[in-house]
Amino acid sequence: MQSANVVIVGAAGLVGQQIASVLAEHMQGLPVGELRLVASDRSAGHELTVLGRRLTVEAISPASFQGMDFAFFAAPNEVSAKYAPIAAELGVVAIDKSSHFRMQDGIPLVVPEVNMRHIGPADRIIASPNCSTIQLVMAIGPLDRAFGLRRVVVSTYQAVSGSGREALEGLDAEARDWADGAEPQAKAYREPIAFNVLAQCDSFLGDGFTKEEHKLRFETRKILGRPDLPLAATAVRVPVRVGHSEAVTVEFARDVSPDEAREALRGLPGVRVVDDPGASAYPTPLAAAGQDDVFVGRIRQDPDRPDTLHMFVVADNLRKGAATNAVQIAEALWQSGM
Amino acid sequence: MQSANVVIVGAAGLVGQQIASVLAEHMQGLPVGELRLVASDRSAGHELTVLGRRLTVEAISPASFQGMDFAFFAAPNEVSAKYAPIAAELGVVAIDKSSHFRMQDGIPLVVPEVNMRHIGPADRIIASPNCSTIQLVMAIGPLDRAFGLRRVVVSTYQAVSGSGREALEGLDAEARDWADGAEPQAKAYREPIAFNVLAQCDSFLGDGFTKEEHKLRFETRKILGRPDLPLAATAVRVPVRVGHSEAVTVEFARDVSPDEAREALRGLPGVRVVDDPGASAYPTPLAAAGQDDVFVGRIRQDPDRPDTLHMFVVADNLRKGAATNAVQIAEALWQSGM
Numbered sequence: 204m205q206s207a208n209v210v211i212v213g214a215a216g217l218v219g220q221q222i223a224s225v226l227a228e229h230m231q232g233l234p235v236g237e238l239r240l241v242a243s244d245r246s247a248g249h250e251l252t253v254l255g256r257r258l259t260v261e262a263i264s265p266a267s268f269q270g271m272d273f274a275f276f277a278a279p280n281e282v283s284a285k286y287a288p289i290a291a292e293l294g295v296v297a298i299d300k301s302s303h304f305r306m307q308d309g310i311p312l313v314v315p316e317v318n319m320r321h322i323g324p325a326d327r328i329i330a331s332p333n334c335s336t337i338q339l340v341m342a343i344g345p346l347d348r349a350f351g352l353r354r355v356v357v358s359t360y361q362a363v364s365g366s367g368r369e370a371l372e373g374l375d376a377e378a379r380d381w382a383d384g385a386e387p388q389a390k391a392y393r394e395p396i397a398f399n400v401l402a403q404c405d406s407f408l409g410d411g412f413t414k415e416e417h418k419l420r421f422e423t424r425k426i427l428g429r430p431d432l433p434l435a436a437t438a439v440r441v442p443v444r445v446g447h448s449e450a451v452t453v454e455f456a457r458d459v460s461p462d463e464a465r466e467a468l469r470g471l472p473g474v475r476v477v478d479d480p481g482a483s484a485y486p487t488p489l490a491a492a493g494q495d496d497v498f499v500g501r502i503r504q505d506p507d508r509p510d511t512l513h514m515f516v517v518a519d520n521l522r523k524g525a526a527t528n529a530v531q532i533a534e535a536l537w538q539s540g541m
Numbered sequence: 542m543q544s545a546n547v548v549i550v551g552a553a554g555l556v557g558q559q560i561a562s563v564l565a566e567h568m569q570g571l572p573v574g575e576l577r578l579v580a581s582d583r584s585a586g587h588e589l590t591v592l593g594r595r596l597t598v599e600a601i602s603p604a605s606f607q608g609m610d611f612a613f614f615a616a617p618n619e620v621s622a623k624y625a626p627i628a629a630e631l632g633v634v635a636i637d638k639s640s641h642f643r644m645q646d647g648i649p650l651v652v653p654e655v656n657m658r659h660i661g662p663a664d665r666i667i668a669s670p671n672c673s674t675i676q677l678v679m680a681i682g683p684l685d686r687a688f689g690l691r692r693v694v695v696s697t698y699q700a701v702s703g704s705g706r707e708a709l710e711g712l713d714a715e716a717r718d719w720a721d722g723a724e725p726q727a728k729a730y731r732e733p734i735a736f737n738v739l740a741q742c743d744s745f746l747g748d749g750f751t752k753e754e755h756k757l758r759f760e761t762r763k764i765l766g767r768p769d770l771p772l773a774a775t776a777v778r779v780p781v782r783v784g785h786s787e788a789v790t791v792e793f794a795r796d797v798s799p800d801e802a803r804e805a806l807r808g809l810p811g812v813r814v815v816d817d818p819g820a821s822a823y824p825t826p827l828a829a830a831g832q833d834d835v836f837v838g839r840i841r842q843d844p845d846r847p848d849t850l851h852m853f854v855v856a857d858n859l860r861k862g863a864a865t866n867a868v869q870i871a872e873a874l875w876q877s878g879m
Contacts, residue, residue, distance in 0.1 A: 378716060381716065382719075383720075387827065394828075398782050400779060401825060402788070402825075402838070403823065407819065411799065411840070412841060433844075433845035435845065437696075437853065439788065441698065441780070442779070443737060443780070444736050446738075448740070450696035450777065450788075452694050480745035485740050489737040501740050504748075506773060507773070515740040
């Protein structure tokens, strides 16, 4: 095959459009032949320009997957639940950004730089992890291999675009209202997010943690193949448009110096160490937005425990946290001859 | 004495003005007789209305402290270093919001609800802690007494007003520029803070930690009388105007349930437990702004360690984090007959 036929499900959404952009940048590694854009009835009929082609978004149906090589799912869970198996049945590789299949046995949950080996030749549904999980495992996966993780504690600073287009427009509207002198009114979440911080991402579960916090815990364990890894998260929404940040505390099986950790991370594909406190150089979401790399900085040893490091991990949640990771999975499969 | 004579040093600044507001609310417990406003030459001459009185800000000099009972220092370190000893020599109780004296032996560093007992009858210089420290010890101090702290890890989400009026105006200007469609330009810090997150509060020290992170560590140890308490912090600036938040992980000497922790915190003066995940109730900086209490929520047990709790602590950094704490120190001394 000279080129791959691709369908994007949820093509009108933030992540769907980002997948289209990233595909255009990866034409060398993953040359796209036929391209279909599909979505719910609500978004069908929209015209979008993708890869220089003017395309109409079609309403999703089983026929959407006929003759395709890859299907990117950037749609609600129930859409993936219904259509990914249909695509797989037709021999299409479904790369799913929803959380529906992620924790199912037999479904590989993949960050290409970390665990591409989890994909077997017969796999037709491949889950792409939660945005906050992807950047975390990009940073701590290599450290686990080098030094052995014993425990992880993570506090997140998550961008509003992680909640989708409507939430992002809500933040923008709140910020504009503020500039106009209006009282804060919630337009993205239950409480205002402009000039505020909400210690809630996704809904609460019975144990006092949120779904997002569970995703960080259980997806990280699956990806790293460490089913018992102690990991606790606090997931917090901040008034940032694009770019998730994470303050990460990592305990190792042995003492690890910041230099050893930087050494283990430097030069890895997809990871950039930005860590020069003397020059106030550390990762920020504004600088990471639009980039594919995961940025790691503020690496320092715990003052009381030489087996513990603290660091700050930042990535574009729409790119490596979503679109780029999904496209990289397809590209790696395509390059391997599937 | 029927009333206390009070001088506010740095009266034109954010914290100085907040001290004036808080004094007005505490006239019953701390009736103010003569009130003087002093500041650097730069701010002298400004007219301000405080306690219903129209006052002119005077240039600071040793004479500013003559006949005063309390001097509130809300000015740069060097001003406190120079004038607090002069005030003390004159018998004035200097309550210092700067960091200059905080870690000096023999200087009590006080949060009234936690360690008022550290003030001896001869003390004339009393340090008020860093804003992020005050709310932390208000939350973990009672838990230390009840269960015994073994280790603390804290990630902060700090408001821009913690950097003073110019930084706050910088954030406002950045947000307005954004609403006008301009490219982000840094107006408060080295990098833009609107729609961004900066993993730096105050300057970096040689060990990779910032001054703010050191303050959290060493001030907490002093206030709690736990000089060896393991504590590591990551201090992060977020685009919030007022109200610091903290994601806190606390390990105890024994297993502690969230209910036990809530029980230990409920009903304490100055602490409010806001913790009902089922109703999405947890503390936020927007709701805490303008309040004197420290708000604690998201209390939950670590899924791997029953001796560890995670929680989210929020307070108004200008009030309990600065002005209110200082006024409470003076009020408690006044009520005790000094």
